[in-house]
Amino acid sequence: MLENLTPSSFAGPSVPVLVPMPTHMELPSQSQKDLKRDLQINAKVLHVVNGEHFAGAERVQSHLGRCLPEFGVTADFVCVKPGMFPDVLAEHNRSWGRCHTAPMKSRFDMRTAFHVRDLVKAYGYELLHAHTPRTALIASAASRLCRIPWVYHVHSPVARDSANAWNNRINHFIEKVSLYGCSHLMTVSESLRLETIAKGASESKVTVVHNGVPTIRPKRDQFPQPGGRWVLGMVALMRPRKGLEVVLESLAMLKAEALDVVLRIIGPFETEAYRSEIEEMIHRLDIADRIERVGFTNDVPAELVKTDALVLPSLFGEGLPMVVLEAMAAAVPVIATRVEGTPEAVTDGGEGLLAEPRDPVSLAKCIRELVSGKFDWVTMSEAAYKRQTECFSDLAMARGTAEVYAKVLGKGVGGLREGKHSEGSSECAASRPLAATSSD
């Protein structure tokens, strides 16, 4: 029962799952190579992960599994929920890390902490790294059982992480209780760092490690022209807080102005009920001719190359969305909302345009400004690509994480620099305005 229950021994995931991007990667740039030079910490870390979907947090985890060995870290995983993650890691034949499983029968099933303790003993892990309230509870207990430290990765503001208020409340409580005894917290954005400190964490124990993605730049044959057709892409596991309804309303406004703007909906719906609501809305707004339904894809870069701008109209609850960084890596401008960590990556008029959340008029204005040529698409596309490569690479994220490990374990050359950001992202983040934190 200890580990490696095969994925087939689980019931299948109850909602659609997302799988990782295939590698369209370029070689690391010189600056990325430099990131690796002086930090080798020789440590074995066990990530305690949910493992249910393959969405944003899991994408971060798999990039870490792939990149942390560059810094002398062996990063393995234990999944506490049945689902997609073990299968994805298996496809990569352990090059992204070994994947154990220790399923919880309920949110409070503490037997999993004993499984984790046994894994620590059997494989010699020196540090636990948790990513959700559920896994924080397990890591916190297991850390006491086997007397090794644990760190926590804050991916989203847990009190408004979903549209389910009850789940949010429970997760908020679990996170709060579990964090006593946590050695260090990593937040995926500066907005989450400030929020985490405001909730009571000691400033010296919280470090921003901005999310990062591989550098990709699929070849593009066609470039959008003012007055021509513009294809927007929304890439997400579609759930209410992503704000798909808002962009549908904006599209209806643009259609009334005879602007030729099409939306490709890329990604699965979390529930059939939500899909039906969206279909009904498309019908009511009479915009079916402006919608292309792509569904889930395991080749996001191939979709991004068909897209003239990524649109992400999030209402609340974001950390630093991976799809924003993935679009920038593919030199696709981003039209998003001014929520949480998103403005740390995208500036209004720089790498894209920022609208107010829940405001279809504001979003329609941003889209109109891009498609009418008020902003030069090529300039914006280059700015997006440049900013991702300089500030939000997968290696910078792994480096920042390794620095935190070095500090907690008291190991390694280099170590964590004093200050609120990890080395990989300090300069990039410091010059950016901070997102207003939504209080949904």
Ligand SMILES: CC(=O)N[C@H]1[C@@H](OP(=O)(O)OP(=O)(O)OC[C@H]2O[C@@H](n3ccc(=O)[nH]c3=O)[C@H](O)[C@@H]2O)O[C@H](CO)[C@@H](O)[C@@H]1O
């Ligand atoms: C509820 C929650 O925990 N949200 C967090 C989650 O993001 P969340 O999962 O909500 O969204 P993201 O945009 O970060 O990630 C979605 C991922 O799914 C992939 N995809 C999407 C559609 C598709 O068809 N195929 C596919 O592979 C995308 O390429 C992307 O890598 O992790 C992010 C990264 O730390 C955080 O900023 C968010 O706050």
Ligand SMILES: O=P([O-])([O-])O[C@@H]1[C@@H](O)[C@H](O)[C@@H](O)[C@H](O)[C@@H]1O
């Ligand atoms: O609340 P929980 O059951 O542990 O798990 C939840 C996941 O199933 C969900 O995919 C994620 O978006 C939430 O942040 C949370 O982690």
